Each structure stands twice: as structure tokens, then as C-alpha cells.
Amino acid sequence: MFIVAFLLALEAPAVRRDLRRFVPNDYRTDFDQIWRKVRKMLYAYVRGQLVIAGLIGLCSGVACWAIGLPDPIALGLIAGVTALIPYLGPFIGAVPAILVGLSQTPGKALLVALLYLLISNVILNFVYPKVMGDAVRLPPILVIVALIAGxxxxGILGMFVxxxxxxxxxxxxxHIYPRLYERPA
Incomplete structure (x- = not known):
């Protein structure tokens, strides 16, 4: 979804123009209002994803530095970039750090795995719902419910969207609910 939101942001005028052609004239003002809100929400979603990815990358890099792994900045960057994949990304990003830890000692590899697991669980279960909820204006519990339902x-694709x-x-x-209770003039 991150990529879809990013591409939609780039192609927004063309997508809006193409979709607007199918909207009856009486509803085009409504369509324009909803479009602006959805587009703003998608920008906020992308920003929220970047915040989460940056936080995971920073925490992972600090953890690698704290236990003495070589190139903690690179390992943190890898963790941050892969964290753009919701929920699975941090686990994918842990693989290089675990391999680097394994090249030193098996115990260090286990410690890296435990630290990455701790970081990802704390951020994904506590920070992610709050950050994303604030970004897209949903309560954190609804973010969690949406992810579970998705x-x-x-599957994984459902979680993306x-x-x-x-x-x-x-x-x-x-947008629609208040109109259900409008009284005709």
C-alpha cells in the first residue's frame, strides 16, 4: 500500500480526472471533497509509514551498536527500509543483522534476534497503532482491528491495504452520514 499511495500521490491529477468522468454532475462537488480528504489521508499514511520505518531503523541501529556489531548504521538502514513492508518488514530486516551476529558468535546472533524481536514487537504492537491512527485519524484500536480483518x-496483501x-x-x-438526516427544504 505504501507504493500504491506513493504512486497515487504522483499520479493524483490524472487518476482524479479519470475517476471524475464516471461521477454524475450532481455529485461532482461531493466527489471533489471526498477526493481531497482521501488524498490527504494517503499522504498522512505514507508519512506515518516513514515514521515507523525510521523508528525501527534507529532502534535497530542503536541495538546493533550497543552489542558491538560492525556497521550498525548500515544494519539500521536495512531494518528501516525493510520496515516499509508492514509487519513482516522488520523480521526480514533482522536477517542481515542476525547473520552478522552469527559471524561473531552464535550467542550474539541469538541476542540480535531477541533484540530485533523486542524492538519490532514493541513498535508494531504499541507505537504503530498510535502513529498510524493519528496519521489517518482512526482510533488505534480500529487500526488493529483493520489489520486483523485485512x-x-x-492475508499479507490485505494487511497492506x-x-x-x-x-x-x-x-x-x-461525508455521507450527516446527509442521511438532512431535512428536505
Whole structure:
């Protein structure tokens, strides 16, 4: 979803123009309002993902430095870049650090694995829902529920799109719900 959001941000005018053609004239103002909110939310989602990735990279790099692994900055950068893959990324990013630890001692490799597991669990279970919830204006519990629902419906791919879809549904609900109770003039 990070890549989709990034590409949508680049291609937003063309995508908006193409989608707007299918919207009846009476609803184009509504479409424009919803489009602006969804686009703003996707930008916020990308920023939130970057914050989480940066935090994972920083914590991982500090952990590698603290236990004496060579090139902790590179290992932290690898962890940060792979953290852009929601939930699985930090575990993928741990592999190079574990291999570097293994080249020193098996005990150090185990320590690296435990530290990366601790960092990823704390950030993904406590920090991620708060940061992403604030970014896309959803309560953290709804971020967690969206991720669980996304995984159960679509596996890993479902997790990629779960938070932006939940936030888009909230935007639609916020726009449509008040109109259900408008009284005709």
C-alpha cells in the first residue's frame, strides 16, 4: 500500500480526472471533497509509514551498536527500509543483522534476534497503532482491528491495504452520514 499511495500521490491529477468522468454532475462537488480528504489521508499514511520505518531503523541501529556489531548504521538502514513492508518488514530486516551476529558468535546472533524481536514487537504492537491512527485519524484500536480483518480476508496483501481502506471508509461515512438526516427544504 505504501507504493500504491506513493504512486497515487504522483499520479493524483490524472487518476482524479479519470475517476471524475464516471461521477454524475450532481455529485461532482461531493466527489471533489471526498477526493481531497482521501488524498490527504494517503499522504498522512505514507508519512506515518516513514515514521515507523525510521523508528525501527534507529532502534535497530542503536541495538546493533550497543552489542558491538560492525556497521550498525548500515544494519539500521536495512531494518528501516525493510520496515516499509508492514509487519513482516522488520523480521526480514533482522536477517542481515542476525547473520552478522552469527559471524561473531552464535550467542550474539541469538541476542540480535531477541533484540530485533523486542524492538519490532514493541513498535508494531504499541507505537504503530498510535502513529498510524493519528496519521489517518482512526482510533488505534480500529487500526488493529483493520489489520486483523485485512489479514483474515486477504492475508499479507490485505494487511497492506487495511488501514487506508478503513480510513477511506471513515471519510465516506463522515461525508455521507450527516446527509442521511438532512431535512428536505
Amino acid at each position: 489479514f483474515s480476508w486477504g 487495511a488501514v487506508p481502506i478503513a480510513a477511506t471508509l471513515r471519510i465516506l461515512f463522515d
